[in-house]
Amino acid sequence: MPLTAAQQELRRTRLTGSSIAGLLGRSPWDSPLEAWELQRGLREFAGNDDTEAGNFMEDGIGRLALHKLPIDPETAKAAESPGTLLHPEFSDVFAVTPDLIVKSERIGIQIKNHLPWAAKRYRDKPLSTVRWHNHLLPGDKLMQCLLELDVVSKVYGGEWVWFLAAYFGGSHLRVYWIRRDTRTIEAMLAAGRNFWRRHLDPAGPASPPSPDCTCGGCGRGQAWWIGRWQHATAPMKLTPKELLSAPLPFGGDDDDAFGAITAGGRF
Ligand SMILES: [Zn+2]
Numbered sequence: 001m002p003l004t005a006a007q008q009e010l011r012r013t014r015l016t017g018s019s020i021a022g023l024l025g026r027s028p029w030d031s032p033l034e035a036w037e038l039q040r041g042l043r044e045f046a047g048n049d050d051t052e053a054g055n056f057m058e059d060g061i062g063r064l065a066l067h068k069l070p071i072d073p074e075t076a077k078a079a080e081s082p083g084t085l086l087h088p089e090f091s092d093v094f095a096v097t098p099d100l101i102v103k104s105e106r107i108g109i110q111i112k113n114h115l116p117w118a119a120k121r122y123r124d125k126p127l128s129t130v131r132w133h134n135h136l137l138p139g140d141k142l143m144q145c146l147l148e149l150d151v152v153s154k155v156y157g158g159e160w161v162w163f164l165a166a167y168f169g170g171s172h173l174r175v176y177w178i179r180r181d182t183r184t185i186e187a188m189l190a191a192g193r194n195f196w197r198r199h200l201d202p203a204g205p206a207s208p209p210s211p212d213c214t215c216g217g218c219g220r221g222q223a224w225w226i227g228r229w230q231h232a233t234a235p236m237k238l239t240p241k242e243l244l245s246a247p248l249p250f251g252g253d254d255d256d257a258f259g260a261i262t263a264g265g266r267f
Pocket residue numbers: 195198199209210213214215216217218219
């Protein structure tokens with residue numbers, strides 16, 4: 001859904017699910033400075049045909065993902081968009097706007113309407129041989145899911161599970177199961193708080209991120225993810241530039257992508 005003006009104001013001085021990877025230098029799309037300018041409203045996010053289509057498609061992809069998950073159809077009807085939520089412990093610093101949550105099941109869903117090439121940024125399909133798929137996601141998507149999962153868990157209480165519903169067109173939907181990796185979350189939140197004090201705090205310097213910054217988030221000083229998030233330093237299959245000229249990845253073997261959902265049973 002497009003954000004309301006009130007939601008945008010809440011998000012302007014906080015790290016959010018969709019911006020945290022860019023701000024902390026883990027997005028292949030935006031540098032920390034570009035992400036910061038967008039966050040502060042200093043640069044207009046133009047929007048394009050993809051984002052417009054995504055706003056309309058999101059509802060259908062969400063309902064398809066709920067249909068594929070092993071939850072009761074009646075329960076799935078209670079799925080809701082909770083609006084913009086602040087992190088209960090760091091309410092000035094982090095805000096998320098989850099796509100869908102089902103409170104009775106304690107599950108949340110992040111929806112991604114991808115172009116088919118984007119499948120190359122994932123390390124693999126959801127595997128039925130492993131229960132969790134954190135390590136298969138592009139790093140920026142994993143950071144978004146983990147921040148949303150942490151905020152929602154703390155706002156509503158209990159043990160929540162997150163899903164990334166990655167849609168690549170046609171019937172090609174992959175649903176990845178994301179576990180609450182508290183070590184990575186704690187490290188990410190610590191880096192995010194350092195970044196916030198330097199760059200987003202309304203009472204602070206609010207200085208632009210730079211490669212020479214020593215906050216540990218945007219600069220090169222401390223790599224907060226090393227040792228906690230092994231795969232983040234391994235190369236993706238393709239860079240964003242390569243993606244744009246890549247051939248479509250799909251063969252018939254993608255149709256078993258739901259093995260992970262049906263074989264795993266209840267979570
Ligand atoms: Zn910094």
